[in-house]
Amino acid sequence: MTNTLQITDIPVPGYERVVRGVDKASGLHAIIAVHDTTLGPALGGLRMWPYASEEEAMFDVKRLSRGMTFKSAVAHTGLGGGKAVIIGDPKKLKSEALYLAMGRLVDSLNGKYITAEDVNTSVQDLEIIRRATKHVTGLERKDGGSGNPSPYTAYGVYLGMRAALGRVFGSDSAKGKTIAIQGVGAVGSALAKRLIDDGAKVYGADRNNERLQQCAKEMGVIPATEAEIMTMKCDVFAPCALGAILHDDSIPKLNTPIVAGAANNLLLEPRHGKVLDDRKILYAPDYVINAGGIINVSVEFHPGGYDEKVSLGKIERIPQALKELWTIAKEERIPPSDAADRLAERIVADGRGAKKATACATQPRRPGGGCGCG
Numbered sequence: 001m002t003n004t005l006q007i008t009d010i011p012v013p014g015y016e017r018v019v020r021g022v023d024k025a026s027g028l029h030a031i032i033a034v035h036d037t038t039l040g041p042a043l044g045g046l047r048m049w050p051y052a053s054e055e056e057a058m059f060d061v062k063r064l065s066r067g068m069t070f071k072s073a074v075a076h077t078g079l080g081g082g083k084a085v086i087i088g089d090p091k092k093l094k095s096e097a098l099y100l101a102m103g104r105l106v107d108s109l110n111g112k113y114i115t116a117e118d119v120n121t122s123v124q125d126l127e128i129i130r131r132a133t134k135h136v137t138g139l140e141r142k143d144g145g146s147g148n149p150s151p152y153t154a155y156g157v158y159l160g161m162r163a164a165l166g167r168v169f170g171s172d173s174a175k176g177k178t179i180a181i182q183g184v185g186a187v188g189s190a191l192a193k194r195l196i197d198d199g200a201k202v203y204g205a206d207r208n209n210e211r212l213q214q215c216a217k218e219m220g221v222i223p224a225t226e227a228e229i230m231t232m233k234c235d236v237f238a239p240c241a242l243g244a245i246l247h248d249d250s251i252p253k254l255n256t257p258i259v260a261g262a263a264n265n266l267l268l269e270p271r272h273g274k275v276l277d278d279r280k281i282l283y284a285p286d287y288v289i290n291a292g293g294i295i296n297v298s299v300e301f302h303p304g305g306y307d308e309k310v311s312l313g314k315i316e317r318i319p320q321a322l323k324e325l326w327t328i329a330k331e332e333r334i335p336p337s338d339a340a341d342r343l344a345e346r347i348v349a350d351g352r353g354a355k356k357a358t359a360c361a362t363q364p365r366r367p368g369g370g371c372g373c374g
């Protein structure tokens with residue numbers, strides 16, 4: 001088969017590499033953004049979305065890949081941040097040829113970017129991509145992968161939520177607490193199960209009513225409407241559906257002392273971290289509390305391969321990371337979301353410094369003693 005894939009580099013300040021891949025034969029129009037590989041290869045999912053324009057796709061892939069750098073840095077996964085998007089309607093565009101072309105695009109980066117599942121892509125799609133590149137993670141356990149990340153994300157959110165309960169109520173037990181979960185999908189339902197097992201009263205809302213009724217029947221989630229879930233009096237509001245739901249209109253209506261959930265990019269704008277703080281609502285920064293999934297995937301890169309025990313051990317450090325952030329935030333009088341960003345930036349900068357020092361130490365000395373690398 002002739003290779004009709006055209007790859008173009010797009011210079012983007014602040015990003016190590018951004019490439020566009022267009023394959024007329026299969027209809028592929030994709031962008032991969034490698035934000036930062038200081039701490040390791042850039043890992044991030046492949047999203048397929050009917051973006052209205054390439055600019056819109058570029059905005060999303062840049063934002064998401066930078067977010068992955070921060071998430072992986074704070075979770076100490078040993079990975080950098082990247083993301084890929086395919087522009088198009090998944091219902092119309094998905095095909096074997098499309099994913100093979102996408103695999104070739106991933107492969108062209110020689111492991112600088114490693115792909116994974118994301119919105120509108122599945123493990124089956126990744127299996128096709130793997131025929132064109134080895135730089136794929138999150139495959140089934142039987143195929144040597146780490147499997148579905150959602151239960152691990154839910155476990156991390158559950159542990160992080162308990163840390164938040166401990167900070168606000170003096171005990172980290174969920175027993176007798178009222179938790180409102182927005183979105184009882186893969187992560188939200190697994191979280192609900194853990195909390196109900198602990199004796200919490202769990203309300204749930206979901207756009208998919210069938211799914212909500214199933215959670216009500218099978219585990220005792222109390223159904224609520226979409227409007228109720230965000231405004232009801234509760235001990236924790238756990239957003240596990242969409243991003244950008246915390247903003248000037250919604251934050252004043254929250255009736256909770258804690259926001260701790262799985263969804264990415266919860267704050268509409270960074271300044272909304274302060275709006276939450278001003279209302280004395282304890283916020284568990286999204287990319288810190290929801291890192292269980294990426295932690296689990298990152299264990300695939302350990303010598304000896306994937307080991308669930310290693311993954312669980314690392315996920316169990318999420319509460320400690322949150323406690324440290326809340327302490328920094330209090331001491332420095334900044335919102336926890338800003339404290340998380342600062343911490344992530346510092347970890348990457350330290351990594352950069354360490355890399356430079358290693359490179360410098362391996363350079364031949366100049367007569368004056370310096371290595372000449374500045």
Ligand code: NAD
Pocket residue numbers: 149150151153182183184185186187188205206207208211226240241242243262263264290291293294
């Ligand atoms: P999912 O698609 O399985 O579940 C999301 C659920 O939210 C669906 O059941 C959907 O019907 C519901 N929903 C959508 N809009 C809603 C609304 N306005 N009100 C109420 N319910 C609504 O997704 P998931 O894998 O459970 O992920 C949940 C969130 O967590 C997403 O934002 C995802 O990006 C994030 N996240 C997931 C993982 C993971 O491992 N799956 C890791 C990190 C972050």
